[in-house]
Amino acid sequence: MAKPAAPGLQIRRWSAGRWTDTPDAVVTEEPLQLMLEGQPLSVVMRTPGHDLELCLGLMYSEGILRGLDDVSFMRISAEAGESEDRIRVEADLVESNQVDAHFVSGPRRKPERSMLSSSACGVCGTVMIEDLRRDLAPLPDGLVVDPSVLPGLVDILRQGQGVFDRTGGLHAAGLFNAQGGLIHLREDVGRHNAVDKVVGRALLDRSLPAATSVLVVSGRAGYEIVQKSISAGIPVLAAVGAPSSLAVALAREFNQTLVGFLRGDRYNVYSAPERLTR
Numbered sequence: 552m553a554k555p556a557a558p559g560l561q562i563r564r565w566s567a568g569r570w571t572d573t574p575d576a577v578v579t580e581e582p583l584q585l586m587l588e589g590q591p592l593s594v595v596m597r598t599p600g601h602d603l604e605l606c607l608g609l610m611y612s613e614g615i616l617r618g619l620d621d622v623s624f625m626r627i628s629a630e631a632g633e634s635e636d637r638i639r640v641e642a643d644l645v646e647s648n649q650v651d652a653h654f655v656s657g658p659r660r661k662p663e664r665s666m667l668s669s670s671a672c673g674v675c676g677t678v679m680i681e682d683l684r685r686d687l688a689p690l691p692d693g694l695v696v697d698p699s700v701l702p703g704l705v706d707i708l709r710q711g712q713g714v715f716d717r718t719g720g721l722h723a724a725g726l727f728n729a730q731g732g733l734i735h736l737r738e739d740v741g742r743h744n745a746v747d748k749v750v751g752r753a754l755l756d757r758s759l760p761a762a763t764s765v766l767v768v769s770g771r772a773g774y775e776i777v778q779k780s781i782s783a784g785i786p787v788l789a790a791v792g793a794p795s796s797l798a799v800a801l802a803r804e805f806n807q808t809l810v811g812f813l814r815g816d817r818y819n820v821y822s823a824p825e826r827l828t829r
Contacts, residue, residue: 560574560575560576560577561573561574561575562574562575578598578721578740579598579599579740580596580597580598580740581596581597581598581599581638582594582595582596582597582638583595583596583597583599583602583605583606583638583639583640584638584639584640585606585609585610585639585640585642586639586640586641586642587610587615587642587643587644588642588643588644589641589643592610592615593609595609595744596740596741597739597740597741597744598721598738598739598740598741598744599638600738600739601737601748601751601752602627602638602640603625603627603640603751603755604737604747604748604749604750604751604752604754604755605739605744605747605748605751606625606640606642606751607619607622607625607747607750607751607754607755608746608747608748608749608750608751608752608754608779609747609751610642611750611751611754611759611782611783612746612747612750612778612779612782612783614686614782615644616644616754618754618759619754619755619757620645621644621645622642622643622644622645623643623644623645624641624642624643625640625641625642625643626640626641627639627640627641628640686782687778687781687782687805688805689804689805689806690762690781690784690785690786690805690806690807691762691786691806692806692825692826693762693786694729694762694763694786694787694826695729695826695828696729696765696787696808696826696827697827697828697829698827698828698829699829700729700730700731700765701765701767701789701810701813701818701827702813702815702816702817702818703731704725704727704731704765704767704789704813705767705791705813705814707725707727707731707733708723708725708736708767708769709723721738721739721740721745722738722739722740722741722742722744722745722768722769722770723736723737723738723745723768723769724736724737724742724745724746724748724749724766724767724768724769725737725749725766725767725768726749726753726761726764726765726766726785727764727765727766727767728763728764728765729763729764729765731765734753734764735749735752735753736749737749737752742768742769742770742771742773742776743773743775743776743779745768745769746766746768746776746779746780747779749766750779750782750783753783759783759784760783760784760785761783761784761785762784762785762786763786764785764786764787765785765786765787765788765789766780766783766785766787766788766789767789767790767791767813768788768789768790768791769790769791769792770790770791770792771790771792771793771794771795771811772788772790772792772793772794772795772798772809772811773794773795773797773798774795774797774798774801776788776790776798777794777798777801777802777807777809778801780807781801781802781805781807785807786806786807786808786823786826787807787808787810787826787827788802788807788808788809788810789810789811789813789818790809790810790811790812790813791812791813791814792811792812793811793812794809794811794821799821799822802821802822802823803821803822803823806822806823807822807823808820808822808823808824808825808826808827809821809822809823810827
């Protein structure tokens with residue numbers, strides 16, 4: 552579970568024309584270093600919790616992994632005997648040139664440099680947008696979701712956000728089946744980190760590509776969220792907030808159903824509306 556800072560943090564609050572001193576809880580944001588083959592790959596600014604899932608999801612969406620069998624070794628700091636103030640995940644990959652049919656670019660990508668992923672940016676490890684786009688394949692037709700199912704998913708997402716209730720500062724990503732049943736839910740200070748954690752969990756469960764699922768995210772649907780969900784084979788993505796123009800263009804190019812402004816009993820469909828039928 553993602554964790555906030557200790558609720559004993561003292562703050563000053565202005566309300567109704569006067570100051571009060573009161574304790575408050577703020578969401579935790581800390582760096583996590585990802586080591587690949589003994590070399591630094593990424594420093595991820597994230598909310599601690601489900602760190603292995605986060606790193607797996609990040610490497611999968613970057614095209615470094617094609618599947619769980621690409622990983623030969625993985626451990627987190629606690630297993631390496633390091634101090635609590637230096638958290639890192641170490642991963643080694645097996646040698647492979649196998650092509651996964653879900654990807655169009657052939658063998659997995661070899662990272663060329665270390666990268667910094669902040670809580671605001673989910674694709675900082677790729678030099679050009681086209682590097683990500685060329686790793687994607689159009690999503691197949693076939694999944695059908697009753698349009699009346701989507702509004703209720705936001706309520707389920709919100710009910711599962713325990714840390715958000717205490718801090719008001721976290722994003723969430725929830726993976727659902729076509730009937731609206733919750734499969735996985737993860738929170739993080741970065742919306743793309745929450746998606747990486749969900750994808751990493753699905754990778755561990757060997758359930759990728761997630762061709763019969765719906766991903767619901769709090770906040771907006773930016774390009775990086777669409778890219779990560781398409782790479783995971785998720786055919787329907789719904790966001791509480793607005794999509795960006797690049798997100799819409801990518802969803803249309805790769806046949807993903809993109810939903811925005813999912814609030815109350817209303818939403819907009821920006822691409823592939825055919826999957827939402829009665």
